[in-house]
Amino acid sequence: MNYHSPSSFEEASAIAAGASGTTRFLAGGTDVLVQLRADIVTPDDLIDIKHIPGVKEISRTEDGGWRIGVAVAGAEMTECADLCADWPGVVEGMDLIGSTQVQGRATLVGNLCNGSPAADSVPGMIAAGCTVTVTGPEGSREVAVEDIPTGPGRTVLAKGELITGVTIPARGEHGGDAYLRFIPRTEMDIAVVGCAVNLRLDGDTITEARVSLGAVAPKALLVEEAANAIIGTTLDDAALDALAAAASAACNPIDDKRGTIEFRTHVAGVLAKRAAKIAYARAKGESA
Amino acid sequence: MPKDSGIGASSKRREDVRFLTGTGNYTDDINLNGQAYVHFLRSDVAHGRLNKVDTSVAAEMPGVVRIFTGADFEGVGGLPCGWQVTDKHGNPMQEPAHPVLAQGKVRHVGDPIAAVVAETAAQARNAAEAIELDIEELPAVIDMKEAVKEGATKVHDDLESNLCYDWGFVEENKAAVDEAFEKAAHVTTLELVNQRLVANPMEPRVAVGDYNRATGDSTLYTTSQNPHVIRLLMGAFVLGIPEHKLRVVAPDVGGGFGSKIFHYAEEAFCTFAAKALARPVKWTSSRSEAFISDAHGRDHVTKIELALDADNNFTALRTDTYANMGAYLSTFAPSVPTWLHGTLMAGNYKTPLIYVNVKAVFTNTVAVDAYRGAGRPEATFQLERVIDKAARELGVDPVALRRQNFITEFPYATPVAVEYDTGDYNATMDKLLEMVDRDGFEARAAESAKSGKLRGFGVNTYIEACGIAPSALVGQLGARAGLYESATVRVNATGGLVVMTGSHSHGQGHETAFPQVVADMIGISEDMVEVVHGDTANTPMGMGTYGSRSLAVGGSAIVRATEKIINKAKKIAAHLMEASEGDIELKDGQFTVAGTDKSVAWGDVTLAAYVPHNYPLEEIEPGLEETAFYDPANFTYPAGAYACEVEVDPDTGKVTICSFAAADDFGNVVNPMIVEGQVHGGLAQGIGQALLEGAVYDDNGQLLSASYMDYAMPRADDLPSFQVDHSCATPCTHNPLGVKGCGEAGAIGSPPAVVNAVVDALQRGGHNVTHIDMPLSPGRVWQAMNG
Secondary structure, X not given: OEEEOOOOHHHHHHHHHHOOOOEEEEXXXXXXXXXXXXXOOOOOEEEEOOOOOOOOOEEEOOOOOEEEOOOOEHHHHHXXXXXXXXXXXXXXXXHOOOXXXXXXXXXXXXXXXXXXXXXXXXXXXXXXXXXEEEEEOOEEEEEEHHHOEEEOOEEOOOOOOEEEEEEEOOOOOOEEEEEEEEOOXXXXXXXXXXXXXXXXXXXXXXXXXXXXXXXXXXXXXXXXXXXXXXXXXXXXXXXXXXHHHHHHHOOOOOOEOOEOHHHHHHHHHHHHHHHXXXXXXXXXXXXX | OOOOOOOOOOOOOOOHHHHHOOOOOEHHHOOOOOOEEEEEEEOOOOOEEEEEEEOHHHHOOOOEEEEEEHHHHOOOOOOOOOEOOEOOOOOEOOOOOOOOOOOOEEOOOOOEEEEEEEOOHHHHHHHHHOOEEEEEEOOOOOOHHHHOOOOOOOOOOOOOOOEEEXXXXXXXXXXXXXXXXXXXXXXXXXXXXXXEEEOOOOOOOEEEEEEEOOOOEEEEEEOOOOHHHHHHHHHHHHHOOOHHHEEEEOOEOOOOOOOOOOOOHHHHHHHHHHHHHOOOEEEEOOHHHHHHHOOEEEEEEEEEEXXXXXXXXXXXXXXXXXXXXXXXXXXXXXXXXXXXXXXXOOOOEOOOEEEEEEEEEEOOOOOEOOOOOOOHHHHHXXXXXXXXXHXXXXXXXXXXXXXXXXXXXXXXEOOOOOEEOOOOHHHXXXXXXXXXXXXXXXXXXXXXXXXXXXXXXXXXXXXXXXOOOOHHHHHHOOEOOOOOEXXXXXXXXXXXXXXXXXXXXXXOOHHHHHHHHHHHHHOOOHHHEEEEOOEOOOOOOOOOOOOOOHHHHHHHHHHHHHHHHHHHHHHHHHHHOOOOHHHEEEEOOEEEEOOOOOEEEHHHHHHHHHOOOOOOOOOOOOOOEEEEEEOOOOOEOOEEEEEEEEEEEOOOOEEEEEEEEEEEEOEOOOOHHHHHHHHHHHHHHHHHHHHOOOOXXXXXXXXXXXXXXXXXXXXXXXXXXXXXXXXXXXXXOOOOOOEOOOOOHHHHHHHHHHHHHHHHHHHHOOOOOOOOOOOOOHHHHHHHHOO
């Protein structure tokens, strides 16, 4: 195994592009190192991107949004008060991953690139409208988070490509987001269903919304029908029921020992309602 | 006023200082000069014929010392079973061979095929991957009812079938039981599963084998609850080493819960290989390996029927149970669904007629054996669930129905062969209801309803048979061992004592509680007493710790040995004070002559025993050391009443435990704080079974829940703050301490309380749900509510 510690993303990309065997990028290592130690994946080239300047920074963008470096750990996001105030749903999704120790290492981009349909940080990023910068041999491009995963364990990233940062849009006025997941216990398990809702209000009426579901399909979903069910409403009971119905309708889950298809489909609707209520309250400036 | 030392005091657990500061000495901390490491290559298929195990390439890998396969163990005994059950026709159970390493066939995922001994653990693991296997896969036998059908694939080719035994208890009562059912005014029937569990002690199993070429002595360091039992089983039945040439040491052990009672292949292998290679051999289980090699628990499928007369008196009980043995018979497996289960089916009730049928079945799964409670949780769960269902069907209060049928006179001989010596089931029920404020339930339910939640209340009682066991009785029942316990009390010249016990502490707090007993008897400070346990070289032959037996049986042996010490010390004191032995009294560490002001101190007497210048040498020997073996006259019968209050989220099926209360009768209590801790732990384990845990096999025999990602252990945030009481004590009548045992109660009594509460919540919410099988995961509860 060759260990590389490039000093720029371009160099990292070039190493990956030129590698012939199994290649892994190392940031937090909470997936890569576990797989390596368990002999599941032994990379021929391990490219450590933690030492590239700026990868551990959380910074403001010019338009008032946020830029999260690829090696920023979940615990660092949780400790950034302004980020938590703007995007509590994005932060709480990330914060649900793993134990306290894992929180000190795990990253948003790692969680995204691992390609699990149940990845807890992904629905929050999709609902928020996050994009990531993909750098490769042909240069860089911005890609919406929902377009990165293509199925369990698979992404659109081509050989030599890697993600170099996450952009969260400006929060703007009267907005709120929330992420909820449902598991048999309270933490450290894989989600049976995850749901994020992000919305904006004009007075009491929802003017914009994005709804994303995790763990109910081969990849995290952006569910437009669910968003449409609450746009133009004041999140009354009829809107909530329509939201739940649309969320459930979007599900295409598997049957396993954690939950049946029927149960996951139902709970997706329940969580969508609950997450929407929290996001709505946050948009109104109420604590939730 | 609580005591500050001796019996009844909440002395702080002295052993915790080393456990909490990382200075314990666990088996994995033992590293011997020149030790090699073993890695077991385990089957990844549930059932298959071993056509080839080719180690030639692996043997050339770096660091490999030697690779062993089943062929190396052809002249060696198999792992023995310690209990023979006789079936309902009077025939002995079917007992398959259990080789140390697989021979001819593999029978479950995890069955060890080969053992690679290498210079490092990593080298052993790497070489194991290079072993070439040709396994012809056979159909896996997983479902018990399928396994016993005509023509089913056999787990063991040389047995007649997959049925280990078909046990009827009491077979002679069957006709009378059937007749009572025909006459019954009401019959309640319940079919249920008591799911398979994995014990998961914090410390995985470890074994270090050592062989001394100079003396020819073998030593095994192992994570065991009973080192003497391992020495006997491994020495006599597997390796043919006499006890005086074999030492077994179980040092600090990080939890057992039953799973470390049994003699395992890895222990025999390390001892065998150390001799073969003349160097120490060490094995440390990974957590993943533990899931597929530690004996599992429970796994019963049961149909229970309760017959009542027109006045709601229980008239008869009939059960039909399939009990999973797994692929091989683990050490005490056959006894668990029979003598530890059938004998408890009377519960706390005076049901006059009982018939229990148990079919023990071989399947291509990990062996199942005793797990905290062992048979008694299975008995309690089905009985307390069927009573709750009966109360609902009859429209009567579940507490009143129980009270009406309680046993109230003692001693009480049950129709299932045991005699309860003492108890007061109304007292524990009264205490319980006082603890839980049952009258306030409706108000709390209304509060829950405001947030859309369904609230439920569940109650049950339990009884268990602990302090196992009278040797003569268990011998008649098929045990291939006695179940006494032993103690040697050694008094040193300067007055301090060492208690060498055959019991083994792996979390129970013996090092604190046993000195409380001895110090109390003599009237000295607890810190003058030290406990030694876990090493066959310096403790008398003992049967170890399980079945809530250590204080009741081991503690009684300590009392007997201490009594001998006191009797001899009185003789010495009488000599020193020139008084008659009959006039000597011992109080607060001082010997006095009744009616005088003469006295000598404990230390003066102990010094005289070892410096016998002024000593009655013509009457007694110098020294002060005594040994006692205690064989109990009966089991002990701890009992109690438990209650649980839950909230169910009807949208998701998620159950939250709002409160849990336990009113136990453990007889006399030596250390209330330790007892409370034992109950807390037991409740956590029982609630874990009720809500979270479950070992799941697929049809191919793959264990789907083989890691903590998939097997949900209970954690602090899954549990409420427990209310625990043990004030309703009816002391045991036949052991000197009057104690009954508290280690398993929580795990036995809590699962039915949780399930009863959830069913109650759903019924109150208008859902006609009569039963849900454990674990009550949100998905299962939701599915039950939504048909």
